[in-house]
Amino acid sequence: MSPDTWLEIHRGDAPLIVSFPHTGTELPAGLEDRFVSPWLARRDADWYVHQLYAFARELGATTIRTAISRSVIDVNRDPSGVSLYPGQNTTGLCPLTTFDNQPLYRDGFEPDDAEIARRRERWLTPYHEALASEIERLRTQHGRVVVYDAHSIRSHIPHLFEGELPQFNIGTNTDTSCDARLTDAVEQHCAESGLSHVRNGRFKGGWITRHHARPAQGVHAIQMExxxxxxxDEPSQVTPDTWPTPWSPARAQRLQDTLRGVLSAALDFARTSASLR
Known part of the structure; x- marks a missing residue:
């Protein structure tokens, strides 16, 4: 991996940015051997989510993606290391454990403060600078812009949440990161799918949603988990032999149809809001 390929930016002209902070699986040179195993360091990726939303470019959206594994550094966490979900089990800025609370690092190879600072400056800061730059570019053109933070996670992870996670988990930092009309429109499409959904449930939006949102200035941010x-397919036992299961366009089609409606609704909101300035 060359130094300039870890950050992928596709620039569109529509007032919509789709962020992919957790689809990366790259383990930079010098770090891979510190992990218990490469598979474990990649296991909690948001598998195939950038492929799931590939149609976003057809809608004119800008997309931003890091190829770096979230196990190296999680660009959707507060750079200070403060938990976004106080009192709940979660993973940190440079996670030490998996979603299932398994150690990620070999004994003695955990990142210290200096290493965390290095990773933050190398990967987290540039990601957010790029996102801020694209937000300003599109806000200047349109007046309003929607930042849509795209994620996925296994349906059953007892360490993080009880039972089965709803299919669509809409996060707006408890209705503060965007206009309620946007959330309502997204929620309506999720409900019409016939699949389960929740608004500001276990996942209320991470650092991207919370940090970049400025609804009063025309920047509306929403997370979809x-x-x-x-x-x-999700296997009953997650092992190196069973996870991740292969990407299947046919398998993903039904969900893509709903997500296309969701992003179209976000665009309609941004364009309508802009016309009301």
């Missing part, structure tokens, strides 16, 4: 079962 999908349960993986909607577009890929």
């Amino acid at each position: 999908l349960a993986c079962r909607g577009y890929m």
Whole structure:
């Protein structure tokens, strides 16, 4: 991996940015051997989510993606390391454990403060600078812009949440990161799918949603956390032999149809809001 390929930016002209902070699986040179195993360091990726939303470019959206694994550094966490979900089990800025609370690093190879600072400056800061730059570019053109933060996670992870996760998990930092009309429109499409959904449930939006949102200035941010079962098979036992299951366009089609409606609704909101300035 060359130094300039870890950050992928596709620039569109519509007032919509789709962020992919967790689809990366790259383990930079010098770090891979510190992990218990490469598979474990990649296991909690948002598998295939950038492929699931590939149609976003057809809508004119800008997309931003990091190829770096979230196990190296999670660009959707507060750079200070403060938890976004106080009192709940979660993973940190440079996670030490998996979603299932398994150690990620070999004994003695965990990142110290200096290493965390290095990773933050190398990967997290540029990601957010790029996102801020694209937000300003599109806001200048349109007056309003929607930042849509795209995620997925396994349906059952007892360490993080009880029971089965709803299919669509809409996060707006408890209705503060965007206009309620946007959330209502997104929620309506999720409800019409006939699949389960929740608004500001276990996942209320991470650092991207909370940090970049400025509704009063025309920047509306919303996170969508999908349960993986909607577009890929989830094995009963997650092992190197069973996970991730292969990407299947046919398997993903139903969910993509709903997500296309969701992003179209976000665009309609941004364009309508802009006309009301």
